[in-house]
Amino acid sequence: MKVLVTGPTGAVGQYVLEALMRTDHDVRVFTLPDSMHRINYRDRIEMVPGDLADRDALDEALDGIELVFHTALISPPPAIDPDMLEHVNARGTRNLVKACRGAVSRFVMVSSNNVYVPHRMPNLWPLTDDAQREAHGNPSQQALGESLIRAEDAVFEAAETGAFDFAMLRPSIISGRKSPFVDNLVTQLIRNPEAADGLRRMWDTMQWTHGTDIGTAALLAADHPDLRNQSILVAGEEPITAYDVLSLMWEIMNVGREDNPYAELAARHNVGVPKFYPAKLRAAGWRPRMTAKNCIQEILGRLEFYASTSVNFPAYMPVE
């Protein structure tokens, strides 16, 4: 099958690409010209440069394509402003969907759990796949939710008019390469373990999903009959707070010791029941393979690598 991945260098796209490398699909990617050098497996894929506002490039990218993985969506405010979110997520998706009409049989989009109604309080748990949608939060978070809901609607409505089948994945917080949120959390906790209290208050309960698990979920959603035209929640298994992150970091850095000073604190702050239950994926046989500890191990390994290379550079590089 001819497959297109948009946004192949992103937090999700690179893992979808990786998962596709284990299949016999012919893969093409649609990417911004200035991130082409960061695409993996360049010897095995076709690349079409362009952006989602460019109709001609979209037509070229979609030529002969039967399956689309749309992961070229942007998320983290406040670094990205609302107009940009609207431009890329809502208008970009609309353009892509328009260009799809015809050959594409299934359209897999990776949206976010951010589109759901607020679900911070435990009385609403566990949130499942078909919970109501409502953009919420402060204006920039709201802008993200709105742009994603508009993008989703573009896909739903195209499917309604018979353009293609869809699968709408909505992952919780994503861990993995290029996931600044979890990297920042861990970095902050390394610098100052006492930040855990504030971070716990701010983010409360999280249920991270690793990119590899989103990759397998996306591939499953691409051809599983029960996931046809479904909105699908994607979430790891463990509900964790910043204290759990701290406790797991300590465990990783103190292998063999049992006197984890954060274990009790972490357990007290953990409600003990999951926030998300990805019912549809579980029914389809999907199980996340990466635990929260695996995710943190990966981040710590990466940070160590950065630290070990950065010692070769002066802290301050003078400009002539």
Added chain:
Amino acid sequence: MKGIITNAGCGIGARLADALAQMRWEVEALDTGVAEVGDAAALKARLRDADVLFVLELHADLPRAAREDRIRQRLAAAEAAGVSRAVLLSSAEVYADAAGSRGPVRETAPLYRDEDGVPEAARIALGAEQAFQAGATTATERVILRVPDLYDRTDPAALAPLRAIMFEGTAAAAPLPLQRLHPDDLSSALIAAARVPAAGGHVFNIADPMGIGPDVLAYELQRLGRLLSEEDPTDDRVRPEYPLEQPVLATDKASRLLDFRPRRSAWIGLAECAQEIVFGLRADGLVPDNTPKVPAVIAALESRSRPLAGKVCVVTGATSGIGRELAVILSRCGAHVVAVGRNATAGAELLSELEERPSCMPGEFIAADLSAMSEVRKLADTILARHARVDALINNAGAVFAARKTTADGYEATFVVNYLAPFLLTKLLVDAIPAEGHIVNLSSEIHRRSGLDFSDLFSSRNYQPLEAYARAKFANMMFSNALADRLGPEGPRVATISPGMVRTEILNREGAKDRPELAAMNRARNRMISPEKAGTYVASMLIDPKLSGLTGIYVDQDSLSDIAPATANREAGAYLWSVSEALVEMA
């Protein structure tokens, strides 16, 4: 490795089978259908190449004697088939004097003797243990696990005592500390008992190493009950530090020999059970419903309930900003939208969006520049020629001009676009609006900071863009109040709404950069709400049952707000009305 599970149909059996399968064991279930009595050969054949027999008969719904017979028979078959190990799930009820014991009860502590006065649960477990040990040879090593109750959220019998404690407090709790085990951990204990070589022939207590006393148990269950059912349980969010109790069962043997420690703490087990109890209470209506409260407009859009089906809604300024989003929202709610704007290209784009999207209803576009009174009249004529009835008129078009500008009629543009044009359009269309129809004027909180200078309505003495805008919105507000008075409680509903600070281009028109106050406001764009959100606020005036029946109201975003007293002055309102009538006549 191959494991055979007897009585695999019980919840524990299913979990164990799952856990074994994940470890790539071959798993087979041996259920009631097979070899009831006397078919020893068939049973032996089934057990032939198995490595471990898991005996879960304690949880089978059988008379005591039948259960014991069955265990005896299966063990005999296992011996004959050369199964190297058998693991029995027994109960911690077997210990005779757990309450009187000084320290935690070890595996060697005295058991009940088979006499009168032995609790039924202990009698059953003892019988099972005896049957399991009967005729032991060296062929099959036997391991017994003595386990307390489980935190099994799927088992009503496990929940009932916890539910009673949640409601009645300490009084309902047993006097001994609770040491229940999480069902997932029981599977890992069974697997450890099957695998660890040194375990053969031993008896193990398998329980949570920590004891939860009755007071703590009651407090914690009630805290969880609040945490999992209330909307804002901030006070109960973090589990307090509880005093520790000495456990009833000693668990160190399992920890040393089997290397088994529960992975899931008792607190997780309790929380899961408490959540299940709360689900039950919610289903019975004893705990508040947790269906999220979504604004009426969002609910209508998401469910496609089309509350405005068949209604004609006129939206001015519908080619950009709030008006454009509002037109789409109303259309998605089923309305026939008459969009009014200056930009014909943008109007055509809007129409094609309404046409193409399956969620929208087709609409129409009328190009008109509302700054000219003649065009307003022409617009009203066109609308009335096409529609006998207008269900809603939304005077959305508004503008801020960086430099003072006069219209073709010679009036100041801010005043005309924000006030005079809506005044005239409303007057011309009001007879076509039915009693249950709506007139919605867009305003801004900024009107509160201003007043009206009748001697200088056109700001000719000192032009400040925002001041001119505030005055026009003040006049608009005063007009709305006067209109609501004239139409009365039985007439069409009149409402004014301030959508808040919205990410539109209103502050970003030509020349805005030369005005520091406008540029500064425009820089705060990222903190403003989206035009779409503002559109839902405006649409709620027609859709939200809490607002759509009211007239003469002022709404700030999504909440009813006080009307500024200055705008409700009747004399001034009447005077403004007559002046406005004269102005539109003269144009």
